[in-house]
Amino acid sequence: MVAGHPVIRGIVRLACEGAGLTVGVEAAGLAEAEAALASADAPFTVCVLDLELPDGDGLRLLGRLGEEGRTVPTLVLSERRDGRTVLEVLRRGAAGYLSKPDGLRRVGWGVRRILAGGAAVEPDLERAAIEELGRTARQAREGARLQGRITRRERDVLALMSEGLTMQQIGRRLQISPRTVETHVRKLYRKLGVRTRVQAVSRAAGLGLLELR
Amino acid sequence: MARRAALVSAPAPAPAPRRRIGVVLVDALPVVRAGLRLLIEDRPDLEVLAEVGDGEGALDQLARTRRSRVVVLVGLGLSGERDAYWVIRTVRERFPSHAILAMGANAEPAAISRALFLGADGFVDKNLDPVEFLQALRAAARGEMVLAAPPSVALGAVARTLDRRRELEVRLTEREREVLEVAAEGLTARQIADRLGVRERTVTTHLARIYGKLGVGNRLSAIRVAARSGLVSVGATE
Missing domain, CATH: 3.40.50.2300 (Response regulator)
Incomplete structure (x- = not known):
């Protein structure tokens, strides 16, 4: 169990005992949880993870729980109810997502569901995640469509634009004249349907055409 | 004329039945x-x-x-x-x-x-x-x-597959994706070439480049990456 607040830890402990489980490890933050994961000799059956931890975002731990072929079924608790976060949590392999504070009543139910190999996501949070998935799919499709229309040179220009280089600098880097750079930029704007450099970069990144470092 | 009269005298339209x-x-x-x-x-x-x-x-x-x-x-x-x-x-x-x-x-x-x-x-x-x-x-x-x-x-699994698909779209050219899609049907380079109307040599070049980009050593591994990304469906989906 990883949760910062003692009250939440208490609720989770009660819920787990109700489900016939003993809480092997209680961590109050990321650092404690990492240490427990590293030194644990017996594999965990289930993990209850609060995303709002005093020393950082619990999402980071979720990423780690998914790595190394070790997937501990995890029930996430969070104040965040937006589709993007819920989908990200599920993407990183969590089996359940309950909101705080309303969902805390359902921790016992969630743990039992997960233990049975099922999923425990609150219906409206699941809805939000599905909408977000739809957005992701549309963006991926749109990105792929543009992908085929943007030339390699335009992509080079885009990458350098995203690093904040001026037209002159981009031209020098690619050994083309500033005029040619401007032509590329104009075509890029048209294809992306934008008017400014910032819009171009943010749109391209959103469509997965550009990896922002 | 008739139109105007109709406009004036028409009774308030009944709420249109919602289209099915x-x-x-x-x-x-x-x-x-x-x-x-x-x-x-x-x-x-x-x-x-x-x-x-x-x-x-x-x-x-x-x-x-x-x-x-x-x-x-x-x-x-x-x-x-x-x-x-x-x-x-x-x-x-x-x-x-x-x-x-x-x-x-x-x-x-x-x-x-x-x-x-x-x-x-x-x-x-x-x-x-x-x-x-x-x-x-x-x-x-x-x-x-x-x-x-x-x-x-x-x-979550669907979202992860979408992410991988997106990555594939960025890494492979349209032609390379086409070659990979056809290759996943289990066709030989020769057959792929016939299907796409190109020379066999071109197909093997594409395949070599695809392996390089996907970081795999052979066709089977490439197909596996494609399947995991939802670029192709291997086997029945029902």
Whole structure:
């Protein structure tokens, strides 16, 4: 169990005992949880993870729980109810997502569901995640469509634009004249349907055409 | 004149009866289509516009429909060159305002992800309770994204497959993706070349470049990456 607040830890402990489980490890933050994961000799059956931890975002731990072929079924608790976060949590392999504070009543139910190999996501949070998935799919499709229309040179220009280089600098880097750079930029704007450099970069990144470092 | 008179004397228009949702059923299995027709025709707000068992026919039927609220239900089991994915992609291109709902039984996350990527507005499982099935249909008609029946964990898996697909789109050129798609059917380089109308030598060059970009050593591993990304469907999806 990883949760910062003692009250939440208490609720989770009660819920787990109700489900016939003993809480092997209680961590109050990321650092404690990492240490427990590293030194644990017996594999965990289930993990209850609060995303709002005093020393950082619990999402980071979720990423780690998914790595190394070790997937501990995890029930996430969070104040965040937006589709993007819920989908990200599920993407990183969590089996359940309950909101705080309303969902805390359902921790016992969630743990039992997960233990049975099922999923425990609150219906409206699941809805939000599905909408977000739809957005992701549309963006991926749109990105792929543009992908085929943007030339390699335009992509080079885009990458350098995203690093904040001026037209002159981009031209020098690619050994083309500033005029040619401007032509590329104009075509890029048209294809992306934008008017400014910032819009171009943010749109391209959103469509997965550009990896922002 | 007559028009103006009509305008003046016309009684306040009665609230227009809400247009029914038109449903086009596309599934390889006649029994499935018949069952869905029975289920749908029983409802006052839904109407089956057409039912077809092949991709080409589905597009023909849609071209004849002059309706605004249309949901196209596509069974992922539709195979052949005009398979379910072809239908989804083509309907999305030609009828951007229609809702497309993919359906399958025990479909893999990669198959669901592929359907969504190509333009489906959702997926419904054929194992679903009929009442929930109809709710999913109505939600799709309202323009909502629908993912009904597969367990929520599948949501994460579908999202991960979409991410991988996106990565593949960035890394491979369109031609390379085409080569990989055909290669996944188990064709030899020679056969791939024939299919795409290029020289065998060109295909092997493409394949070598694909292996390099995907960081794999052979064709089988490349196909596995493609399948995990939902670029191709290997094996049955139903």
